[in-house]
Every structure is written in structure tokens, then in C-alpha cells.
Amino acid sequence: MEKRVTLGHGAGGKLTQDLINSLFIPHLKNDLLMEMGDSAIIRKKPLRDRLAFTTDSFVVTPLFFPGGDIGKLAVNGTINDLVVAGAEPLYLSAGFILEEGLPFEDLERVCVSMADACNNGGVQIVAADTKVVEKGKGDGIFINTSGVGLLRPKARIDPKRVAPGDSILVTGTLGDHGISVFLARQKLGINTNVKSDCAALNTLLLPLIDKFGGDIHFMRDLTRGGFATILNEMAGQSGTSVVVREDSIRVLPGVVAVCEMLGFDPLYLANEGKAMLAISPDVAGKVLKHLRKHRLGRNAEIVGQVDQAGEGKARVFLDTTVGGTRLLDRLLEDQLPRIC
């Protein structure tokens, strides 16, 4: 049977990896793309600056949800992709694909929100493009934001630098964004106070780079696929295993309630204002203290550590609250499509 694209291919899990491995890598591979970070790091002639360059398309539905909207998400998402590469976000582009019939009012709300996010994040949208497709050929608004940043002089973020013994930190509660969008979409009448955590992480994370430099081995924002998926990517790229302690993971009561009711796992839910770090154990206490001083890091925790990969297999394990250990594998597809 003819192979076709499914929703799972866009969900950040195993199917997305299949798509990348079977199509994009064979045809488009080059040394920079193959680093597979959230941003490409360009440190080559003819350029003198060390640049980070990233792209992300946003197709979230609904367009507006508690704590944010597609515009805020698009700006902060691209800011964060640059930040976790160790780069100061500078310039963004915005490419809009609008569906015929979209109320101007909705587009205006999104523009206002993008402008606010740019001001808060210290970036400018310097290039833009708009296309319109017929009704039924799009879904309101899709936005691509690409971004250019300048690598901080001391940044040495690289999954290959992650080593056994490293501490794993998470900057806050997990699953807020995924649950907020899910509830806004499904209109189940479930009443929670859960809001998307959508936020720019530059003021939280860049000072860590400047202060702790090479001791920060890896950072990643915990978007599509959630913490568990990112941990698996890191383990695979660094050739290590990771053990995480369930009782150190913070999840808001409203998120726990919805997860228990509907069978979601917060470790796989998307966040839009949270990151994980793998760092030298020597600085773990200091970094934690630093993070907790910031509004966006006050729930930060050391949640686990990096180990040797057993039998050469990079894996992620969860030490559960009840005293067991379970494998945290990649999901075949995401629990919730179109959350970003």
C-alpha cells in the first residue's frame, strides 16, 4: 500500500524520527543539519560571527488558549530554540499562511500578541511574508518564525558533552501548555486553573551560560513530545542513559487531575516555558539556586542524573514514587497533536 503522511509524523515521536531518517536525512543531509539541535550553529567562513539559526512552524489549534495564543507561541518558541543553543536571540522572521475568511480581528489579536512577545523577549521581526489559501485549505492561521541569534562567547552546548555523572535539572512544572491547549480545544467543561506556561527563556537561561560556561553541557526547551522525548533524544545523541526520580518532578494539581482523568502522562506533554539542563554535578547546587531566583525558575529541581549506557544502549529510566523502575521510551506518536 502507498505510504502516506499521518498526524503522528508531525508529533515529535518515533514516527517523526522515521520521517526524518527516511526522507530528510537521505536527501538533505549536511554537517550542520546533522547536528539535529533546535538551532543550527554556524561557525564557518565566510561568516565571522558565530550564529544560531532556527525555524519552527506553528499550527496550534485553537488559536487562542489560556495563557497565550499562536502569536505569543511563535515568537517565544523561536526565542527559546535559540536560547537553548546558547545564543542571544536577535532577529526573527514571520511567515503567515492565512485561511480565506479569517476575521481581521483574530489576526490583529495575534499581531498584538507577537509584538508584546517581541518586546518582552528583546527581539525584532525584521522580515515577514503573507500568503492566503482558500477556505478549507488551511486552518485560520499558520505561522512560521525563523530566528537568528548570536552565540554567547562561553556557550559550549553540545549533547556530545553530556557525560555519566551529569545532573539533570528541570526549570519548573510539567505539562501546563499541553493541558491548557487540550482543554481549550475539547471544551469538556473541565474547570481547572491551568494556563499555558508560554514564555521567553532568555533571561532565565542566558545568564547561566555567562556564569557557568562549559559546565552547562546541554539545554533544551521541553516542547513537542515533552520531557521524556527530549531525554531520549539527548541520551541517543550523547550515548548515555538517564535516570530520573519521579518524586522530584513537579506537576500542577490541575494538570495531575486532567492526566488522571484522561490517561495522559505529563512527562510526554508539551511545555512552552520550561527547559531541561544537563550540567556538571559540581555546579548543580549553584545552578539550581540561580534558577530559583528567577520568576520562571522558582519551581526548578534537580530531577536525575546521567549514567553509562548499559550494554551500549542509550535509555531513559524513571525511578517511580512506589519504588519501582520503568523505561521511559519514545512514544510512537504524540498524545496530543497540534499543540504548537
Added chain:
Amino acid sequence: MEKRVTLGHGAGGKLTQDLINSLFIPHLKNDLLMEMGDSAIIRKKPLRDRLAFTTDSFVVTPLFFPGGDIGKLAVNGTINDLVVAGAEPLYLSAGFILEEGLPFEDLERVCVSMADACNNGGVQIVAADTKVVEKGKGDGIFINTSGVGLLRPKARIDPKRVAPGDSILVTGTLGDHGISVFLARQKLGINTNVKSDCAALNTLLLPLIDKFGGDIHFMRDLTRGGFATILNEMAGQSGTSVVVREDSIRVLPGVVAVCEMLGFDPLYLANEGKAMLAISPDVAGKVLKHLRKHRLGRNAEIVGQVDQAGEGKARVFLDTTVGGTRLLDRLLEDQLPRIC
């Protein structure tokens, strides 16, 4: 009545300008965005390099057409946006929005085509992203390509440098791309040999920058809205008028035939491998000779010249073959939507 987005808002004409003026400028304006070029030119601290940065989303239908496909278009379109800013294209990003049910085979054809276009154009795709939307919420494949380029040392492309007396050159025949896509879409059974002119213009245009430097005042690829729309943009930005001689405009017989049959004007049709230039009259002959030596410029012509704006109004006039003069105004919307 509530104002809504129409297809015309994405067509590059007056309605697109309205959208930009009423929404994007009020909320998102900054000095770089306001230059309104095809690329933003970044020459500011903290960067040392003089960069060009551009974005474009591609929603062409059908995905495949004589002379190209959405992948080739996306790579060459972004290459050309950098080139006409006077920059050497270096790095591209690719953001895919796929519709559920898309055959893998189609996506693979597009990837192969993007890879070929990257090789031919001397660029690399270093960052990528894939999203999938439900069937009926997209249209096969949408691609955003953003690009980073390095300004050539001698580049001084700026519509404000366009002055009365400047020569206007066009690098080849007009309308090939628009007609090729239109015929592939409508399946009218009209048999022509018209193919899209989709091509990377770096080897045609960048040597001109290196050789003629500041004498090249303005360059622009003739995409959405066509030659007449770009002329109007240039006239508006430079505060000049332009007079073009109809008998110097080259249009292929197959394009003429379709235009006559269906009432299209080739001056407003999209091209994807053609550019216009406004240059010092002193070098016009030399530049023409240079262009004609290149495969992509062998039909280049000097087609008109820049004048003072009469009564302070920047306008574009066509001296017609039959001896009259008519105003070449901006169209309200494009003749053909979704050609790029």
C-alpha cells in the same frame, strides 16, 4: 460587517498592501522591517557581519508543474530574495506543514528537488521543522524557507538610490511561471511549451554587484504581482516615476497566446527566475552585455527609464506598441492566486 481575509490579501497587490499597512506596520514596525525589501539587511551590533535575512512561505498549487515544483520554488525563491538584496545566499531553513494523507512519494519528490536546488544554488538547509495537520486543514504541502546571506562588500542596493535617468533592465521573458502553474492547475487542455522559469539568480546577478558596485541601485526578482507591481513598489519607495517601452518587453509566444485567450496581462504575471534592475545609465550597456552572456540572461533588455515624479506622484507608465501611453497601476488583487 466584520472584516475578513480574502484571497486578494495574499496576492501581492493593493489588498496585500492594505493588510501590511493596517495590521503589520502598526503593531510590528521597526527600522529594519520598515525598509520593506525582499530581505532585511542587518548591519548592527552585536553582529560584525553584514547579513541579509529573509522569509517566504510557499503554497503553490499544484505541487508539481512544468519546469518545477514547490520544493525547487521554495529554495530558489529564498535564494533570489537574498541575491536581489546584494547578498550571497548561505544558509536556508525549511519548515514543512504537511496535510494528513499526503503520499510519501510526493514528499520525497519535493525533497529530492530541494536537494538539487540547494546544490545548484550553493546553499545548505541547516534547520528544518515538520508539522502535520488533519486532512482538510491544509493542502498537501506548504513550505516556509527562510534564508541567511552575507552582503557582498560592494552592494549598495537601496530603492532610495534610484534616481531620474536610471535605466531599467529586465533579465528575460515575462510570465512563464504564472502561465505554467495556471495551465497545470486548470487542466484546460491548452497545449503550449511554456515551462516555469524557476531558477537561482546568484550566478547571474552577484557578479554584477562585484563588478558595478554602487551603480546597481536596485534589483528585485519579479515574483508575485509581476514586473508592474514591483515597478510600482520601487517608484513609491524611491519617489520617482518610471516609463517602460512595451515593444522592449519580451514575452514567449506560448505565454502571449494564453494571455490573449484568457485576458491576462504578462506584466502582472509571476516569474521565478527573472529580475529587474535600476542602474546608472552610464553602465547600462555594459550590464546588458554581461547579463546576455549568462544562460539566464540571454533575453535581457533595457526596457525603460526612471523619471521625475510628476506633481509629486510616483507612477509607472507604459509607452505602448501602438504609440499611446497608459498608466501601469497596482492591481487590487492578483490575476492568479497561489502561484508561489
